[in-house]
Every structure is written in structure tokens, then in C-alpha cells.
Amino acid sequence: MLAQRNYQTPQNILAVLKAGFDLSQEDLYQFNLSGFDLQTVNLSRATLVRADLNRANLSHANLQDADLRGASLCLAILRHANLQGACLYRADLRGADLRGANLTDTKLQWVRYDSQTLFPEGFSYKGCGAIGPGANLNGAALNTANLRYCDLKGASLLGAYLGGSDLTGANLHGARLVQADLRGAILTGAFLRNARLNGANLAGVDLRAADLTDVEFEQFESIAGADFTLVQGLSTEMRSRLLQYPPQELETVHPLTLKTTLQSLRG
Secondary structure, three states: OOOOOOOOOHHHHHHHHHOOOOOOOOEOOOOEOOOOEOOOOEOOOOEOOOOEOOOOEOOOOEOOOOEOOOOEOOOOEOOOOEOOOOEOOOOEOOOOEOOOOEOOOOEOOOOEOOOOOEOOOOOOHHHOOOEOOOOEOOOOEOOOOEOOOOEOOOOEOOOOEOOOOEOOOOEOOOOEOOOOEOOOOEOOOOEOOOOEOOOOEOOOOEOOOOEOOOOEOOOOOEOOOOEOOOOEOOOHHHHHHHOOOOHHHHOOEOOOOOOEHHHHHHO
16 A cells, blocks of 8 residues: 555655556545646545545546545546545535546535536436535535535525534525524625525524525524624515514524624614
């Protein structure tokens, strides 16, 4: 194995490849291989947990059963790569090109993708547990997830568990968050235009400077301790409805901003 051969740097990995060796079963935990040309390389069953593979060229690479948990593959080229049985849990595939890749039994839960990610033709990426625009995440357990600036435009998050998650600056335009549990979530600067939030629990949510233009809701489960400071698009009618919530909810203090819900709505 690579560790046994004492090759511990990315530069030495290239030397290994040029010498005709493969990297199957190697332990490349947290290695920085950003921008490397790894076309056709054999990385089957390799450990690439939290590896930096941004912009790497992995066309036709063998990544069967590889462990890519938390790996960063932004803008990586994975055309016709073999990812059968690979684990990409929490990996970042934003802008990656996976056209022609083998994704049979690939574990894609919590993988982040965006509108620039290119999946194989016919692959149902919206329903595989990955996180991105149009994703079907109904009932998903995303508690305390780091979703900062995530593109969730049009995503379906009905009844999803998002308690304590960080959605700072996230794009939730048109997202369906009906009956979602958002207790303690951070939504500062989030884009929530046309989102559906009926029945959602907003207790302790930080909504400072969020865009709530044309948000759809009839009733929230709770707004106790929610901070609405500087929210955009909150109509007079919406604000009036929120101010009719029970005093015990309106007088609850947000644990971080130390402002009551009532103060944030009146400010």
C-alpha cells in the first residue's frame, strides 16, 4: 500500500502513478489532490475521506467501493468514472461533471449539488437523498446540517427536520417547507421568496435580513423566540398576523440576539 511504500505527499502520488502502480485500497485521508490529472487511475476501495479533489480530472477513473465521505469534488471531472458502490456521504459535487459515470449503488445521501452539476442522463438525482435545487427531501433528518449558501431552489422539504441547521444565505426560492421543523435554525440572509411554510415550527429561528417576499403561510406551529429583524418582503398583513400570536411566544427571547420576537417585528 502507499503508506507502506512511504509515499506521503500528493507529489509522490503522481510519481507512483507514473511508475505504473495503482492506488487501490490506499489511505488518502484528507489528501489535497486538487487539480490533479487522475484520468483512468485505479482508486477502487481507496479511502478518500475529506480529500480535496476540487477540479481534479477523474475521467474513466475506477472509484468502485471507494470511501469519499466528506470529499470536496467541486468542478471535478468524473465523466465515465466507475463509482459503483462508492460512499459519497456529505461530499460536495457542486459544478462536477458526472456524465456517463456509473452510479449503481452509489451512496449519495447529503451530497451537495447545484444547477451546474451534470449527472448521467436519466439518473434520478433529485430523489437519491442529495441536497440541491429541486431535491426531494421530504421528512429528511437534516438537524444541525451545514447548509450555508446551499441552493435549494424549488426543493421539497415537507416535514423535514432542520432543527439547528445553518441555512445562512441559502436559496430557498419556492421551496416547500410545510410542517418542517426549523427550531433554532439560522436563516440569516436566506432567500425564501414564494416558499411555502404553513405549519412550520420557527421557534428560535434567526431570520435576520431574510427575504420573505410572497411567503405562503396560514399558521406556524410556533414563532417563540424567532428573530425577524430587517426581514425583507414582510407585508403589513403578514406582520399583523404574526403580532396576533400568544404573548408568551411574542415575549420569548432569541438565545443569540437576545431580542424578543415582538421587538424584532416592531423594529
